[in-house]
Amino acid sequence: MEVGIYHSALKPAQRQREWQKAVIGETKIFLGTRSALWVPMPNLGLIIVDEEHDTSYAQEDAQPYYDTKRVVRWLSELGGIPVVYGSATPRIETFYEAQELRQTRLHTLPERPLGISLPHVRLIDMIHAERVNAFFSKELVQSMDEVLSRGKQVFLLANRKGFAPFLICSMCGFVAKCVQCDVSLTYHQATRRLKCHYCGFETSLYTRCPSCEREGLHFSGYGTEKVEEVLKTLFPDRRVLRMDKEAIDSLEKLSAALERIKDKKIDIVVGTKMISKGLDFPEVELVGVLDADHFLYFPDFRSSERTFQLLSQMSGRAGRAFSESLVLVQTRSIDKTSIQKSALHDYPGFFAQETQNRKMASYPPYGHIVILNFTCYDKEVGAALSSKISTELKESLGPENKMLGPTEALIFKLSGQYRYRTMVKTQQPEKVVGAIESMFDRNPDYEKTVSVVVDPLGMIL
The missing domain is CATH 3.40.50.300 (P-loop containing nucleotide triphosphate hydrolases)
Structure with missing residues (x-):
C-alpha cells in the first residue's frame, strides 16, 4: 500500500512528486502537516487529526489565516467524510462539543x-x-x-x-533589544551571537554597554x-x-x-x-x-x-x-x-x-472572539488608523457585541512594524466578519493594514 509524506521540509521536487501521486490516487495513506489538507485526494474516505490540540494546526502568522480543524470540518461536511480527532489533552472546545453538545462521539482510553x-x-x-x-x-x-x-x-x-534570554547592564539598566522588534535579544553561546527569535535579526555579543559604555553587562535567565x-x-x-x-x-x-x-x-x-x-x-x-x-x-x-x-x-x-x-x-x-x-x-x-x-468571561466555547490586527511602519499613523477603523466597526455592530480596544499589542513592534489590536466578543462571528468585509468593500485600502482572525489559538502575535 502506497504511503505518502507531505510537509514543508521536503525539497520542491519531492513535494511535487508526493502531490502528484496523491492527486492521481496512487497514494492510499497520506501523512502530513496542515498543508496536506489542501492536496485534492480523490476518494478520500477518512481523515485522522492526531494531537488535535497542537497550536501548529493553526496558521495565524501569514495569509491565508486558517485553523486546520475548521478546514477538516468543511471537508467532512462537503464530502461526507468521517473524521477522528486524537489527543490526550484535547482542546477545550473539542471536548465541549463531544461531552456537552454531543456533536461528536467521545471515546476515552481509561489506561495505557x-x-x-x-x-x-x-x-x-x-x-x-x-x-x-x-x-x-x-x-x-x-x-x-x-x-x-x-x-x-x-x-x-x-x-x-539559547543560553540566556536577557543581556543586562548592572550599571545603567540597559537591556539588549532587537532593533526591529520590541523584544529582548537572546544570547546563543554556540555562536557567541545575540539573536531575535521573532524576525531573525542578530548581532555580535557586546563587550561594553552600548548605553553607558561601562563593563557592567551580565546574563539573566x-x-x-x-x-x-x-x-x-x-x-x-x-x-x-x-x-x-x-x-x-x-x-x-x-x-x-x-x-x-x-x-x-x-x-x-x-x-x-x-x-x-x-x-x-x-x-x-x-x-x-x-x-x-x-x-x-x-x-x-x-x-x-x-x-x-x-x-x-x-x-x-x-x-x-x-x-x-x-x-x-x-x-x-x-x-x-x-x-x-x-x-x-x-x-x-x-x-x-x-x-x-x-x-464567566464569554470566551470559547461559550462565545467567539474576532481579532483585528493593525500593522503600520509609522506609529502615529497606525494608532490613528486603528482607532478610526475600530470606531467605524463599532458603529455598525449591535450592542450585543462587546468591543475591546484598540490597544497596543503585547509585542508592540515586530519586524519594524507597530501593532495595534482590537477584540470583539460575540455570539455571531459571521455577522462581525460580514460587517468587516462590508467596511473593506467601502475602503479597500483598509485591507493593507488590517488582518482578521476568528477564535485564534494564540493571542500573543
Missing part, C-alpha cells in the same frame, strides 16, 4: 496500552525548595542521580532556546544551552543531548538524535517542547520540568490550557514500558488548577474548572 500505569507526578515548590542553583532543585538533581545510576534515561524540559552546560558540570560522566530548533535544524539531525536516544548512547536529554510529544523511549524513567510557570501568566485566555497540555504531554514521556516512573515539576505556582490537575492526570477536572472560568 499493556496496562502500564501513568507516571507518578510530584510538584516541587521552588519558593521553598532547597536548590543546587537558580533552576535546579536539590530533589530533582538527586532523583536524576538515582535514575542514572540504574542505567535509565532522563528527559528535562527547559522551554527556552536561562535557556537550553545554559542548562546543557550546567548538566555537564553536575554529571560530568553522563552523555547529554540538547534538542531545540538551533541544535536540531534538519531531518537528518533529528533522525540521528532519536537513534542515539533509542540506542542508549544518551543519558540525559534537555530540550524545548519539541521533546514533549510523539517520543516513545522505554528507558526514560524520569522526566523533569524546570519551570512549569512558563506559559501560565501569558496574557492569553488559553494560558492555563497551554500549561496543562504541556505538562501532561511531557509527563507522557515517562514510563512508556514500565510502571515505575516519576515526573518532577518545578513551579512557583503550586496551587494553580492547571498544575494541580496535570499532576493528577485529571483532564475532566481541569475541563470543569476551565469551562467555568471561560463561561
